[in-house]
Amino acid sequence: MKNVRKLFYAAGLMVGVACLMLSSCSKEGPQGPAGVNGINGVNGTNGLNGKDANGSCLVCHTVANFDAKIAEYHLSKHYLGTTSNRFTKFCARCHVSEGFEQILGSGLFVVANDMPASNRINCTTCHSHNGFDFTGDTVSQVLATTSPVFLNYNKNLTSTDFGKINNLCVQCHQIRGATALVYSDTTLVPKVLKAPFDQLPYFPFTNTDDNATVEYRAGRSFSVHDGNQSNLFSGINGYEYAGKTYTRTWKHSDMSCTDCHMNEFDAATGEGGHTLWVNKAACTACHGSDKITPVQALIEAKRIELAELLTTKKIFKKTVNSTTGAISYSAVATHDFNGKLYPTTQTPGDLFALSSSMNTVSPTTGLVVYDNILKYAKDSDYTNRIGRLWKYGELGAAYNYAYINSELSKGAHNPGYALQLLQNSIDWVTAN
Numbered sequence: 001m002k003n004v005r006k007l008f009y010a011a012g013l014m015v016g017v018a019c020l021m022l023s024s025c026s027k028e029g030p031q032g033p034a035g036v037n038g039i040n041g042v043n044g045t046n047g048l049n050g051k052d053a054n055g056s057c058l059v060c061h062t063v064a065n066f067d068a069k070i071a072e073y074h075l076s077k078h079y080l081g082t083t084s085n086r087f088t089k090f091c092a093r094c095h096v097s098e099g100f101e102q103i104l105g106s107g108l109f110v111v112a113n114d115m116p117a118s119n120r121i122n123c124t125t126c127h128s129h130n131g132f133d134f135t136g137d138t139v140s141q142v143l144a145t146t147s148p149v150f151l152n153y154n155k156n157l158t159s160t161d162f163g164k165i166n167n168l169c170v171q172c173h174q175i176r177g178a179t180a181l182v183y184s185d186t187t188l189v190p191k192v193l194k195a196p197f198d199q200l201p202y203f204p205f206t207n208t209d210d211n212a213t214v215e216y217r218a219g220r221s222f223s224v225h226d227g228n229q230s231n232l233f234s235g236i237n238g239y240e241y242a243g244k245t246y247t248r249t250w251k252h253s254d255m256s257c258t259d260c261h262m263n264e265f266d267a268a269t270g271e272g273g274h275t276l277w278v279n280k281a282a283c284t285a286c287h288g289s290d291k292i293t294p295v296q297a298l299i300e301a302k303r304i305e306l307a308e309l310l311t312t313k314k315i316f317k318k319t320v321n322s323t324t325g326a327i328s329y330s331a332v333a334t335h336d337f338n339g340k341l342y343p344t345t346q347t348p349g350d351l352f353a354l355s356s357s358m359n360t361v362s363p364t365t366g367l368v369v370y371d372n373i374l375k376y377a378k379d380s381d382y383t384n385r386i387g388r389l390w391k392y393g394e395l396g397a398a399y400n401y402a403y404i405n406s407e408l409s410k411g412a413h414n415p416g417y418a419l420q421l422l423q424n425s426i427d428w429v430t431a432n
């Protein structure tokens with residue numbers, strides 16, 4: 001498709017050149033006075049007037065401009081990060097260039113197969129020309145997509161419009177959708193699972209009864225995955241408690257991701273422009289002082305308060321890294337992989353099912369072999385178990401913690417909604 005498009009453009013340009021040559025052809029005889037300028041050539045394909053390439057193309061296509069963009073982009077995490085080349089089937093759509101191009105074309109949730117030998121996110125991932133009649137909104141004419149996004153969260157059933165440029169970023173910077181191996185077996189024999197992945201039954205959170213119960217099985221997750229910036233920015237898809245009101249819009253709701261993440265480039269700090277890092281110094285022009293750090297500190301404190309509360313309720317478990325001292329919180333499963341309740345005391349001889357991820361890369365094809373193994377073992381975590389089903393309100397609180405924790409802006413993308421999600425979770429768990 002790309003190549004076809006390139007050929008088409010090349011042909012279009014050549015037609016333009018040929019027309020120019022014809023209009024300046026002269027017949028034999030003495031040279032007459034200079035004629036008037038010819039009219040612009042007509043593009044044979046769509047019948048529109050051609051454009052002066054110097055005027056319209058060189059707005060962007062100067063060597064200096066492209067060199068600057070390349071240098072800036074080389075400071076971005078898209079370029080420097082370690083994960084922008086994950087090519088497995090469930091990751092490629094957001095983590096590699098060819099994967100992104102494929103899902104834009106197919107409109108599907110995942111790519112057709114693993115994509116070894118693919119490229120990390122680069123200029124052509126985000127850019128592609130869809131016209132040369134540059135008037136008005138020129139920028140969106142050079143972006144790969146500006147269409148509303150079919151969020152993974154909704155299983156691609158409805159599209160959400162985040163605004164033109166945002167729709168490009170949000171194709172990737174969205175909730176990945178929690179998937180799990182769908183498999184059930186109680187034979188107590190270890191085996192390799194070839195079962196398909198499916199979206200978890202409690203995604204998305206359409207539930208309105210906070211007291212309804214739910215299993216939180218080993219091997220499953222309510223993880224939103226890194227990248228749900230778009231949801232917080234728009235104040236959507238958090239777990240919202242019945243009877244509470246939520247404020248979705250805020251001061252900067254009208255801004256594009258790029259208004260902050262491609263603001264003026266500062267060579268000294270390596271922020272702004274195509275680095276995709278926010279040049280925060282530029283924000284003080286309006287703010288007068290640093291408004292971001294205090295807001296982030298407030299929300300971080302609330303996030304920890306919620307995690308500590310969930311730990312006392314045995315919904316979370318707190319782990320302190322013995323060498324670094326780093327604290328982390330993880331959710332504790334209520335049931336094993338097959339749906340058997342974990343007791344809160346030791347039950348000698350009792351075995352519980354766990355799946356462990358043993359995916360390997362085939363040395364012959366380079367493709368990932370999905371070989372999760374189902375194993376059985378005694379439970380050593382019984383002192384941390386809650387010993388009952390979770391309530392939806394508890395699942396929602398745990399989910400809201402993850403929503404804020406993995407979002408990375410520490411609430412800066414929508415301070416009001418972030419605080420409401422955390423505070424309402426704290427209030428509900430405390431009261432129930």
Ligand code: HEC
Nearest residue numbers: 006009056057059060123124127128129132134138139142
């Ligand atoms: C608003 C900025 C902008 C303008 C104006 C612009 N381009 Fe581009 N062009 C780009 C970007 C960005 C790329 C992608 C670069 C890449 O992928 O390496 C690109 C890529 C191209 C390519 C490579 C093929 C492709 O689709 O990837 C061609 C050919 C091209 N432009 C021709 C032109 C011509 C001819 C004009 C004027 C009629 C023009 N461009 C005007 C920004 C612009």
Ligand code: HEC
Nearest residue numbers: 077078081082083084094095100121168169172257261276
């Ligand atoms: C093709 C998918 C894709 C698109 C489109 C995309 N991103 Fe990303 N973005 C990623 C991935 C994947 C990473 C993580 C890269 C890594 O760590 O290797 C990332 C990382 C980032 C980071 C750094 C986050 C961190 O981990 O600290 C920022 C900031 C960012 N992107 C902003 C943007 C903005 C703004 C846009 C739109 C102009 C955008 N991205 C478009 C996939 C994408």
Ligand code: HEC
Nearest residue numbers: 083090091093094172173174175176226227228406407408
């Ligand atoms: C819907 C798009 C999407 C899909 C699908 C996706 N990711 Fe990501 N991932 C992102 C974005 C965007 C980022 C960077 C932004 C961020 O870290 O918040 C990221 C970041 C990461 C990171 C870096 C986190 C860190 O702490 O630095 C890892 C690791 C990762 N992804 C692994 C995976 C794996 C493995 C898969 C497939 C099973 C996958 N991702 C599928 C969008 C996606």
Ligand code: HEC
Nearest residue numbers: 059060065066069070073121122123125126139165258262
């Ligand atoms: C993550 C997506 C993304 C990637 C990757 C990306 N760009 Fe862009 N680029 C954008 C967006 C979005 C805009 C529009 C910015 C705006 O005006 O808000 C843009 C604008 C541009 C423009 C026109 C505006 C100008 O200032 O001239 C050029 C040229 C350009 N990019 C070149 C490049 C080149 C070259 C690369 C590779 C080194 C690249 N881009 C990589 C998203 C991207």
Ligand code: HEC
Nearest residue numbers: 166169173229230233252255256257260278292408409412
């Ligand atoms: C009002 C300005 C603003 C807008 C608009 C905005 N962001 Fe951010 N973003 C920030 C700030 C501030 C941070 C936190 C940076 C920090 O702590 O250093 C951030 C952090 C991030 C990060 C994590 C980067 C890091 O520092 O690790 C990603 C990824 C990101 N934003 C993506 C997006 C996407 C995608 C959009 C559009 C849906 C968006 N942002 C819209 C201001 C903004």
Ligand code: HEC
Nearest residue numbers: 251259260263278279280282283286287291292295412415
């Ligand atoms: C055009 C002026 C303007 C610019 C530029 C601007 N802001 Fe703001 N911002 C405001 C105003 C006005 C408020 C709300 C009033 C207040 O809280 O003082 C605000 C509030 C905020 C808040 C909420 C603060 C709080 O206490 O709740 C955040 C976060 C924020 N801005 C981020 C950013 C970031 C990041 C940038 C730079 C990329 C930025 N803003 C650039 C005008 C601006």
